[in-house]
Amino acid sequence: MRVADINKDSFTDIVIVNQFSHNFGSTKFRISVILAKGDGSFEKPISFAEKLGYYGSNRITDIAFGDFDGNGYPDLAIAVSSPHKVEIFLGKGDGTFGQGMTYNIDNPKLWINMKVLTGNFDGDGNEDVVVSDSSGGYIFFMEMGTEHFPLQRSCK
Numbered sequence: 001m002r003v004a005d006i007n008k009d010s011f012t013d014i015v016i017v018n019q020f021s022h023n024f025g026s027t028k029f030r031i032s033v034i035l036a037k038g039d040g041s042f043e044k045p046i047s048f049a050e051k052l053g054y055y056g057s058n059r060i061t062d063i064a065f066g067d068f069d070g071n072g073y074p075d076l077a078i079a080v081s082s083p084h085k086v087e088i089f090l091g092k093g094d095g096t097f098g099q100g101m102t103y104n105i106d107n108p109k110l111w112i113n114m115k116v117l118t119g120n121f122d123g124d125g126n127e128d129v130v131v132s133d134s135s136g137g138y139i140f141f142m143e144m145g146t147e148h149f150p151l152q153r154s155c156k
């Protein structure tokens with residue numbers, strides 16, 4: 001669960017990402033957005049689900065917000081392990097997100113409990129994504145431009 005002002009109405013909203021089993025051994029993840037009305041109450045959750053992978057393999061380990069396309073609305077980065085990847089969902093501004101974009105991370109040294117954080121680390125104005133794990137050491141720096149996604153670099 002994370003909070004952000006998804007529709008930029010100045011009220012903080014809630015986003016919940018969870019994972020569930022689907023038939024034939026596959027798993028899906030569901031993203032639910034709960035928009036704040038501003039009086040302490042909330043709208044009905046807006047939910048959508050996407051296929052994640054096969055049961056026992058893909059696992060959501062962390063989520064973070066960043067504005068990757070620079071349109072002012074928060075976007076969602078979801079870290080998934082085994083095989084490692086980051087799923088990016090661009091916020092449309094009305095509480096919903098576009099279709100997920102998958103970026104595979106090809107690094108055998110990146111292990112379980114992946115964490116994802118966002119920030120503009122190189123000062124170019126575009127939000128970047130950093131992925132790390134609990135074993136320490138290896139970090140992936142993924143540069144997110146407004147059109148050019150992403151450049152993967154690893155550093156110690």
Ligand SMILES: [Ca+2]
Binds near residue numbers: 013
């Ligand atoms: Ca809001």
Ligand SMILES: [Ca+2]
Binds near residue numbers: 066073075
């Ligand atoms: Ca955005």
Ligand SMILES: [Ca+2]
Binds near residue numbers: 119121127143
């Ligand atoms: Ca940047």
